[in-house]
Amino acid sequence: MRISDLVDDVDLNIRLRVPGAEGRLNRPITWCAPTEHMDPTPFLSVNALVLTNGMGLNVRDFRIWDAYVERLVSVPVSGLAFGLGAAHRELPEGLLQACEAHGLPLLELPPEVPFVLVMRHVERIIATERYEELRKGWELADECTRLAADGRSLAEVLGRVADAVNARVAVIDQNAFELVAAGTAHGDTARTRLRLPSGGAEQFRLAIEGIGSDVVLQPVLGPVAAVIGLQLSYTLGSRSPLHSREAARFMEALYADHGEPSQPLRRYALESGFDPGGDWSTVLIGSSEEIAPAKLRAIAWRARVGLQAAFSTVRFMEETGLTTLLLQHRHGTADLLDAVREFFLDAPELSVIVTESANLSELPLTLQLARRQVGRPGVHKAPLADLAGIVQGLPSPGLVALCQRLLAPLASDGGSALRETFDAYLRHSGNSAKICDELFIHRNTLSYRLRKIQELLRLDLTDGEVRATYMLALGVVAAN
Known part of the structure; x- marks a missing residue:
């Protein structure tokens, strides 16, 4: 119900004398306030008529009329309807000037139009509009319920809500971090926040930004808030497929696996909702420094909920300081690295590693490789392979025995000093300073040990192929 609706109603015969400032005729009317007080503001609320x-x-002094209108505008009211006949035969000139000066719409009621007729008319229209808003709210909630039941992501459901209110809608947690958002803001800041029903310790809210002033939020979004709250709890809850015992068991098995995928791995993948024969994407979220667990968890939640828009299957496992996301069934060809970066623009201190695997055979190795990369701040793509990954891909018991026999002479003194020195020498490419710093030994001690190693193993350390062979052998023995 707006001021313009009263003016357009021919049955009421209301005359618009002052249109007010730009857009004031479209200001909604929330209720009618009949009053004869010189200062009615203590009894008024926003958008009262x-x-x-x-x-x-009944005065002629313009200053009194100006002060009266100024007080009404400070509330602010939607407009002023002035009835003729009882005290004034025509509108006071001072009132006209004051309404023009302050931009307040002024309506003239003829003597034959009593206040009660206007009030009943306005109340009937407001009641009809409220019923329509409630109906739209329940229809939106019903539509979003069907979307959620069909397996649509939280981002898709939120997108439908954003379309309904023509604004930007976001789910935020108690730390004001956005988990997922949809729509575009058409105004300045968030007009309101609705609390989402949640039975857990985490308190989530629906933030609406840039909404049109003609949209009444509570009737429209009240019913759907419960739907979003339920879907959010399901999406992030410990019993959902995203965070299930089966998914955790599968990922733990992947981290423990060092060879060809076994039947249990394939079975675990199926139980977690994956296709064992498909390709895989993984995102590891850790920290390069001390960070509040609540913040780390909130941002990890935001990423995994947001990635549901690009992947139909998203599972995760949480550890202390690290969250592993496992993704499958991508929609479209968008670059995963670019998509992930969007979720961490406000958290540059986090260490996020992205990697992809062509099949289940590669997945354990690429996961373990990505885990070794966690620590550098920023979002990075893991390399395809490193030495440790290649070594882990060689699980043959015969190879392990062969490597142990190859390095056995280094234990002739009954200790591990020679083997540790050899390992540091190969890893640091013979850099004496780095080797001595790592082992806390003098250069003379290093020279003695290297001569001893060459004598025991009967090898030439200047031969590149020899160094590569023993580096692999050390890696195989260390991995087993």
Whole structure:
């Protein structure tokens, strides 16, 4: 119900004398307030339509009218309807000037139009509009319920809500971090926040930004808030497929696996909702420094909920300081690295590693490789392979025995000093300073040990192929 609706109604015969400032005729009317007080502001609320005969304002001084209108505008009211006949035969000139000066819409009611007729008319239209808003709210909630039941992601459901209110809608947690958002803001800041029903310790809210002033939020979004709250709890809850015992068991098995995928791995993948024969994407979220667990968890939640828009299957496992996301069934060809970066623009201190695997055979190795990369701040793509990954891909018991026999002479003194020195020498490419710093030994001690190693193993350390062979052998023995 707006001021313009009253003016357009021919049955009421209301005359618009002052249109007010730009856009004021489209201001909604929330209720009618008949009053003859010189200062009715203590009894008014925003967007009330003030009805008066001006009985207490039978004055000619413009300053009194100006002060009266200024007080109404400070509320602010939607407009002023002035009834003729009881105290004034025509609108006071001072009132006209004051309404023009302050941009307040002024309506003239003829003597044959009583206040009660206007009030009943406005209340009937407001009641009809409220019923329509409630109906739209329940229809939106019903539609979003069907979307959620069909397996649509939280991002898709939120997108439908954003379309309904023509604004930007976001789910935020108690730390004001956005988990997922949809729509575009058409105004300045968030007009309101609705609390989402949640039975857990985490308190989530629906933030609406840039909404049009003609949209009444509570009737429209009240019912759907419960749907979003339920889907959010399901999406992030410990019993959902995203965070299930089966998914955790599968990922733990992947981290423990060092060879060809076994039947249990394939079975675990199926139980977690994956296709064992498909390709895989993984995102590891850790920290390069001390960070509040609540913040790390909130951002990890935001990433995994947001990635549901690009992947139909998203599972995760949480550890202390690290969250592993496992993704499958991508929609479209968008680059995963670019998509992931969007979720961490406000958290540059986090260490996020992205990697992809062509099949289940590669997945354990690429996961373990990505885990070794966690630590560098920022979002990075893991390399395809490193030495440790290649070594882990060689699980043959015969190879392990062969490597142990190859390095056995280094234990002739009964200790591990020679083997540790050899390992540091190969890893640091013979850099004496780095080797001595790592082992806390003098250069003379290093020279003695290297001579001893060459004598025991009967090898030439200047031969590149020899160094590569023993480096692999050390890796195989260390991995087993």
